[in-house]
Amino acid sequence: MTIPFLNFKAQHDLLRDEMANAFQRVYDSNWYIMGSYLTQFEKEYAEFNQVAYTVGVSNGLDALYLALKALNIGEGDEVIVPSNTYIATALAVSYTGATPVFVEPNVDTYNIDPSNLEQAITNKTKAIMPVHLYGQACEMDEIMRIAEQHQLFVVEDNAQGHGATYNGKITGSFGHINGVSFYPGKNLGALGDAGAVTTDSPEFAERIKCLRNYGSKVKYVNEEIGHNMRLDELQASFLSVKLKHLMNFTQQRVAVAQWYNNNLQGVGDLILPKVHSDATHVYHLYVIRTKFRDELQKHLNENGIGTLIHYPIPPYLQQAYAHLGHAKGDFPIAETLADTSLSIPMWPGMTSDDVNTVGAAIRSFFNEK
Structure with missing residues (x-):
């Protein structure tokens, strides 16, 4: 990658x-x-x-x-x-x-x-x-x-x-x-x-x-x-x-998130992370959402950018919990999130150039759309 x-x-x-x-x-x-x-x-x-x-x-x-x-x-x-x-x-x-x-x-x-x-x-x-x-x-x-x-x-x-x-x-x-x-x-x-x-x-x-x-x-x-x-x-x-270094690394994560926000605002149908007015976010993950999630993931992978989906199957739909009797449609918000969420690179040490590269690849995907 x-x-x-x-x-x-x-x-x-x-x-x-x-x-x-x-x-x-x-x-x-x-x-x-x-x-x-x-x-x-x-x-x-x-x-x-x-x-x-x-x-x-x-x-x-x-x-x-x-x-x-x-x-x-x-x-x-x-x-x-x-x-x-x-x-x-x-x-x-x-x-x-x-x-x-x-x-x-x-x-x-x-x-x-x-x-x-x-x-x-x-x-x-x-x-x-x-x-x-x-x-x-x-x-x-x-x-x-x-x-x-x-x-x-x-x-x-x-x-x-x-x-x-x-x-x-x-x-x-x-x-x-x-x-x-x-x-x-x-x-x-x-x-x-x-x-x-x-x-x-x-x-x-x-x-x-x-x-x-x-x-x-x-x-x-x-x-x-x-x-x-x-x-x-x-x-x-x-x-x-x-x-001893956690807060320094956290500040770096927050900076990376802000670069992403600036880079991706208004791109395609992307939904960027929203932070509650009384909360802070330490960006363990930076998760974007789009109805074209699977296509975007494939595009990013082809351009050497790693991604993950957190989480593709909600827990109540896992076979392990079949005994609880839940069915698709029981929790529509969870299912919408599972179908549209994509986690993009986020780690301390990422540079603005790294973020610009990810942003350019995402914008190119939506431009082709």
Whole structure:
């Protein structure tokens, strides 16, 4: 690819020495699980995310699952999730034995629409799981108000929203307990699988620490049936390095998004990202929409420009969820987004020339139209 969808080179060139030193420190420590580097990162991330506690775990999906389990959500319960999210959000609910209940997003922001929540609440509903999709913060004030009114828990899926805010408050700090992913492609990415749970509750934090480690707080003493879902020392050390640079990388993403906005405004039938007036967007992804999506993707690929579709099949239409009985047409906004959305290159280190090249290729496609 002339311009790949994702390129780590700029980040890795900048961080090479720091990351090598981090590896060396962990290697020389001879202690690789549940040690001082994990404790250090948990403290640093809690401070960044403006919460009392961060508990490092194996990945973002496990973070969401453990968060729900810490709330004692299980068989017979329901958890409200967006109809257009990545399937991991729903899987976390299913792992507990509970049922994911899908609601439509706002067609402009792609985030869960608070006005659709109350009609989905039943006497089985235990939690709402908003997803800060593509990096834009959800309308958290209204979501929290509805949750409080109906005595529901809120579990934020903050996999894509590191550092985004709503009314000045950072994502991952609103909910009672929240999950975050550090998958390599995320805005804060490890060099392998990694995740964390964030919360202000000491009880929830202690429960997660126990659950992630075989249900044990004291070695060989198991209080409950737990899991092996720990964040290892090496990834924690890498994340501590990258966390120091996260806001710089985020500023670069925002600059790239603004270049795209200027470059693509008024081109064809393109719909560009729209940001809620009370939210900020950290642009984990830059997603455009067009009814010619598949043709445009083919054109860009032929011109050496990488793209992805987030996400081509909504979770409720996946075979994995056929047992819920949903059919095409049940959630028309989610399906419209699935049919028209295209993610174009977005990464720290992209230059204005890179964006101009992508923009020129997109404009040439619509000029031919």
